[in-house]
Amino acid sequence: MPMDAETRRSLISLQDDAGVLSLYVNADPKQEASQPPWAVRLEHGLKKLVEASDNHTRKLLVKRLDERSLDLERLVRPSSPGRGRALFVTLSDGRDFAVEMQNALTDRIALAPRAHLSPMIGAWAEGSPSGVVLVDGKGLRVVDYRFGIAEDVDDLEFVLDTGEWRRLQGPSKARSVGGGQSGQSSNSQTDLFDYKVAEHLQRFLAAAHTRLSEYVETYGWEFLVVTGEPDLVEATAKHLGKGSVKATVVPSKLVLGNFTAPQVGEAVAGELAEARRRRDDRRIEEFREKPSRKASGAEEVLNALLEKRVEKLYLERDTVWSGQTIAPGTVLAEQVALEDEDQSEAAAQAELGEQMIERAIATDAEVAVLAGNGGLPEGTGGVGAILRW
Incomplete structure (x- = not known):
């Protein structure tokens, strides 16, 4: 299934005392081969996990893997949709969730009481759901764009009834101060007609914010990019930016015309990436400006999480839960010990990051992965928190 807010909530709450098997695959088209490397890593990792499990866990694990053999085959198949793919299975009752996206995911296998x-x-930090509005003289076109996948949502047509309007061609005569005709005016009746059309269009765009507000809520958009004819973009963004929508409005200079939805997504990707960097820069600045209500470093943040004091948990990308320092396909489970010392330490850090994320979510704290232009202050180890008290 595509990733959305409801799926995200389901995964966050997914837990099982017997264990939740979490499988992540990054099907990089550049690495395609007769036997894709991500498929080899998944096979070897699952074999290692089964062999290292105790008898009870092994029986459940083998049973669920047999039941999900087709899902596993689909997960690694090069022709399956999405570059990033994930499958979650509870061992006790076999509940499962499959997710696909165009964003890359870190190859990983994990078995723990929670997903x-x-x-x-x-991936959510880099590709969270966003809306794109294309505005022109015909109305608004609305596109949903999330995790590299773009789909049309709606076309709001601008319909103008001019049946009773008189469109007079040619210039009108201007009157002199004395009442006589002083020649031709530079403003024609056509100009007046066009002005009335433009005025009605502006009203239409102002009223459209109600529908767009509904879409922001329904689709969970974090950003709303407005593209199209510059004057109409300005008018639309002005109305939307007055707090009427719960999304960050991003005015764009792009005019995308008859682009397909995937082309629209590809075109605005750079502007969305920059909007996310600005968002993270604001978060980093907020952290720096709250010296009396912040925790720095993994140990201090974890203690605050245990005390339920954390309001916002900030993690720099590729720090405590790094996808760069841990080898692709690594198995994170208590029963599997990594022989390489560096890999073992990196895995331990990843598991610590996972614990912090889990505890933050359990106490309704915001979790943010940062990819700003700067970073958290030196000495934090890429981990920080803003505290409730």
């Missing part, structure tokens, strides 16, 4: 979330949290 392993850090790769998904990272």
